[in-house]
Amino acid sequence: MAGQLHTADFQPPRGLSNPHVQTLLPRLLPRQRLAYDWEMLELPDGDFVELVWARPAPRDAQAPILLLFHGLEGSIASPYARWLLGTAAQLGWRAVLMHFRGCGRRANRLPRAYHSGDTADAYWLIGQLAHRYPHALKVAAGVSLGGNMLLKLVAEQGGDGLDLAGAIVISAPLDLAASADALHRGFARLYERHLLHSLKARVRRRIAAQTLPLAIDARALDGLDSLRAYDDAITGPLHGFADADDYYRRASAGPLLGEIEVPTLILHAEDDPFMPSSLYDRLPPAGDAVRIELARHGGHVGFMEWREGRLRPWLARRLAQELEAWTTPAVPCQASTAQRIKSGS
Template structure:
């Protein structure tokens, strides 16, 4: 498998990270399925089905969706090579705010479990996650004992394995552009939800006023994300949802790709010690790549090619 060798332009971590968000266009056609949950809430799953026996379940990052450029790129690349696709949308990420006060979390959650309930016909399943979704996948793989036999392994990109460390990193210097970008979207979701369901947070022990005045992701998570999902504060939320604490329990092949120049990753997000201790883990740390990017001027990126080849030759062949 070839290494990622960017042009001079993409050796800048910030240009590499931002470029595909604004300039990469990938066209895919999904078939949407709405999953109605017992608490009157819902999840929207986007499929590409071609009667294949292999399925890749794609888990997007913070404030992403099935429309995120990296999700569409993987959907296109794998669906053209005899894979079916299930692209998840977490709560309030599919274009419509959800009906319950709960939001998606960075680690444990029911989205993957529910997706797998709808995927039992497949002989080979791979979980793939990106950024927050990568942490969710690793957290799932390390904390779920009775996984489907058809789950052959996972491929994850830029997982913030230490959520607290990553949050601190995004509050430093120029990295604040990313934190502010996410914070603006998160606050907008709160506005949308209150507008549609005015009383939805009355019993959630949340101060909406404080949440909307938050100046950092840590402040927002402390006042809103943690409390609305039943955690005491941001510290408890980060601790219980960081995959770094459960990597040692992963019992199926998981490949982690995190560029050394990723602007959102603290040193504690590179699980070198865990990889040494667990034979089921492997880690690739390219010198360049930014955050979930590996940008290129060409239509196809290194990342999806590398992922496809690694999954086919290193995971499914085991």
């Protein structure tokens, strides 16, 4: 039944169930080839985001659209981005990735960046897609930070506020404070250091160019040794939050699970090292529009399975199942989240 927890059908290969192995495997394998075009989308505040459109694009203006939002410091270079866009394109969907501000090829214009609760740019893009392709079915997918942002957006706008037929949320840190704490413990600090290195590099360039509206110098920046410290000194004040705690409280999408009206599929691994294993125990029950599929293993945006004689991304297979269900007449055992809701099952 929608709104309840379900067991995902992901099974890791024997010997590859460790969460860190699953998390790192996609980054160690050859990248999937993907042809794409770039577009700069102007925003109402004078800044811009960069879009990537998978090629070849469908000729039919009514072809369904998959809109993808990446994770913290992600981009079109992220393995999952190529899998998911490529999968959608192979199914005949118009597939597009929105880079958060500054994550594409160019630094953004304004003295700000992006964050887990920053829904305005996604809302603007969805409106632009509605104008360009008014008759196309549209589904959005968000990965990690992008998943939290997407869930917050659909909660804010309700079922009638967006031209979205559905949402897919993958490995999202729906309790940002708990996730920041989890990343500062044990082996997970390796991921934290990697993210901090990338985040600090962007801020360091702003400091050097004297375009950062914060009272912090390069030495103080180097001393920030955790994501919580970074969010307290940079993310929070740069985007109108009092501090990290205020940012985490106001940007976390988890407390809004019961308010989701857009048909939403959430995919999550219980051993995700970016967040506590008890993540969904601390969140309110999801509403009837939400289907949560939990896998025992999978790591953070890992989910690598053995199929057809080699390692393949289960996320791409699961995405294909969901997208095909949106464009195929419903079969009771294969219906998508939305179709299950509409049929009352």
